[in-house]
Amino acid sequence: MSRPPEQRERFYQTGTLAVGGRLLAEEQRTVQAGESRANAITKGHRACQGCGEALGARYVLDAAMRATGGQVIAANATGCLEVFSTPYPESSWRLPWIHSLFGNAPAVASGVAAALRAKGRASEVRVVGQGGDGGTVDIGMACLSGMFERGDDVLYVCYDNQAYMNTGVQRSAATPPAARTATTEPLGGHPGNELGQGKSAPLIAMAHEIPYVATATVAELRDLEAKVIRAMSFRGPRYLHVLVPCPLGWGSDPAQTIRIARLAKETGLFPVFEALHGRLAAVSQIRRKLPVEEYLRPQRRYAHLFADGGRPDLVAALQAQADRNVQRFGLLAEAEPREGDLLHVLADGERGP
Amino acid sequence: MSRPRPFAITLDVGSSLANRTGDWRTERPVYVRRMPPCNHGCPAREDIQGWLYEAEAGGEGYERAWRLLVADNPFPAIMGCVCYHPCESACNRVQIDEAVGINAVERFLGDEGIRHGWELPQPQPASGRRVLIVGAGPSGLSAAYHLALRGHHVTLCEQAGKPGGMMRYGIPAYRLPRDVLDAEIERILALGVELRCEQRVSDLQEAMREGGYDAAFLALGAHVARHTEIPGGTAAHVINALDLLQDVEAGARPQLGRVVVYGGGDTALDAARTARRLSPQEPVVVYRRTRERMPAHPEELRQAQEEGIAFRWLSTIAAAEGGHLRLEAMELDGDGFPQPTGRYEELDADALVLAIGQDADLALLSGVPGVEVQDHVVKVDEWMMTGAPGVFAGGDMVPAERNVAVAIGHGAAAARCIDGWLRGIEPRAEQEAQLATFEHINPWYYTDAPRTVRPLLADVRRQSTFEEVVKGLDESSALFEARRCLSCGNCFSCDNCFGVCPDNAVLKPGPDGEPYAFDLDYCKGCGMCVTECPCGAIEMVPEEI
Ligand SMILES: Cc1cc2nc3c(=O)[nH]c(=O)nc-3n(C[C@H](O)[C@H](O)[C@H](O)COP(=O)(O)OP(=O)(O)OC[C@H]3O[C@@H](n4cnc5c(N)ncnc54)[C@H](O)[C@@H]3O)c2cc1C
Ligand SMILES: Cc1ncc(C[n+]2csc(CCOP(=O)(O)OP(=O)(O)O)c2C)c(N)n1
Ligand code: SF4
Ligand code: SF4
């Protein structure tokens, strides 16, 4: 249960945590460090300042392009990523890219994969399906599950910004407890999302026992790239769930997007792991565990937890959730990871990431 | 007239490059060079971060590092032995694990320079101007070096038999090996500096007139040992710390018996440690204040104690009579001054070594109009010039901390100002860059040094300041140590900004190590590059709207 060896260079100045560096050999740098990176989504897109989703999509697709020698077709669900990249007639995409509907991106991706198979080109050209958390965890779930169950050769990537951002920050099943959205506000005793609701798409994907499931954040580029490249080494359905902070919907400083993603992982609120055929295979350990408050405070969607006496009970509940993740996934070096069977992880109760 | 517009879906797909998102921006990122705290703390004004950056490359980077280093300070190996390294006390890395071992890397580079025979830069063409420097200590030598580089003819007058000043006649050889000292001085003389040893200047005005000098730099040091009246002192064997150190340097090995050293500075400790090497009896240092108030450097104190030197804090010597000293216990008053208590005790002593401070011998300045002397030191302005036009001074003889790095810094600063003076250029204060504090650092990106390497470094560092057995860092430790530098406030080409921009608005126009640039046509001004720059080399500035 340890990270892949590419994270262990003898370069102490920044470890290998930085994007690249003049002292690293070409192969020790990230894909993003290279001028030859594909820039699969190029500049001029209309994402907000500091958008984590735009960044995450470039990270993922450039790595997929590297892994396949540039032979990738992308099928995109409706959502910010689609809207900000393709205001007709402009497109930011520098790879073959198709958009159909909000809820059917996995099915479109399956169809493209089938077409490639029919044309005998499936061995060279690979398919990536992608969408937001709404398009994936909510409305696209049926298509996604079908894609998994049929064994279609698609890497599906969910860019999780934890709400329906494109239409003005409505709650999704990936919205975390206590986070305020436009549709949680009128309900309940506090403006945030109910506790005890929602679902974990990565754990659902694991239940399909597909070859590869992983979570990642935009804060750990090397980890993310390694996972994309690893995913592309498998055939069949694969699922990657990337946490991408949204400054607009989270009420955070655009300059802090990466830092906030990092805090999500370092507090334990967002476990970063890998699973093979339904079994938990590796976790990214927390470097310095921090209290959840560090993560919550810089986001206005959690402001009600701290204003006017605040809601220490809710903060404590979120802390308990983080602590439970640490235990469940073995996120701290000393915590014994619960290696093994998916059923084991699921039987443990509630939602995961 | 207007043609019918085509129905939308017949338009060709265009690239979003047509959409210049740069005009969303209210702030723009700019690359800056902040002042690294190590550079700021270095009295010799070395560009430490700069030469560590070069050294980090290893291999040929060492020579580039050495060249950058000697551009400011021609004595890297000497500094590696004797400097009190205030740079390390200022180093931001302390807040992550421990300070970068700057001094040890400097020593390594200095040794490499000597080993490979790297040469100092070539002087500019002769200016035809002549400068007299009095005193070939670190300050005089530093000024000579920087003036020679600027093409001026330098005559260096030194009253002693050899150059080096207190580096030779004060600092003992177990801390500064003489082959290191000689090698680094030799390189300066090779630039064409005219050194006249055993030539004491006793009348400055006359010397300048006779030699036809256009300017002078005085670097006399402080060599006159202060004295204190001790009743009965004449009967006992009383010697001066500086005389003792000089005699030992000249090869003498006096038999002193039980030695008591009086004083609390570095000179006292060097005298005691030298006495320790001369006689089997353990010397005792008597100091009138507490250990905390001792001016000696903690590191030296620690080493002295490790060598078995004993201390009597809060004590003065009231009287000396053959074989005995009478000590009086002191008490600190509210202001921290020691006050007598009237309680006495006896201490056996065959020799009493006085190390209670030194003053400058300023006789050569008598009759020079304008020169102001206060508390035995000569006043200089911010351009290192005394009250007499064209007469500059630095090092131990001016009011400042007394150490080698300060003396070298003064020499370099004076050379710069003398050069300006000779060329008739008005001196101007350089605008200093903003300090790169730890708040500018994004510590996430720096990993802790692995535990296996740290004890090794600690050992080597200790050795490099205690040079009985001269040992610097080996190559791999030096490289490791250099790479621990955070590069505070200065880009070190980690590619983070290039990688983290959601708008692909950071460009790499040149090869590795060349600066990056912002594509302001597309930069939306989110500031992510600023947050994720590990070392604080980017800043947001408001756009003019
Ligand atoms: C025992 C001892 C240990 C020390 N240890 C350290 C240490 O570990 N680290 C450190 O940084 N500093 C140390 N110092 C302090 C350091 O040596 C001095 O601050 C430094 O040498 C001052 O440099 P300078 O060039 O101003 O003077 P000096 O080094 O004193 O040089 C002045 C030179 O001028 C010559 N001179 C004086 N008058 C005349 C004249 N009229 N004509 C011709 N020549 C003349 C002198 O002979 C001498 O060579 C130590 C000092 C002592 C005494
Ligand atoms: C069937 C259908 N319902 C609703 C919409 C409106 N709609 C477009 S994008 C979107 C939300 C997208 O949210 P998410 O998938 O999380 O992506 P994000 O914008 O947050 O990246 C919605 C509700 C639609 N396009 N189609
Ligand atoms: S709303 Fe959020 S996800 Fe959408 S473009 Fe803006 S920052 Fe990105
Ligand atoms: S980390 Fe490097 S640049 Fe920063 S203070 Fe220390 S030595 Fe200087």
Ligand SMILES: [Mg+2]
């Ligand atoms: Mg969303």
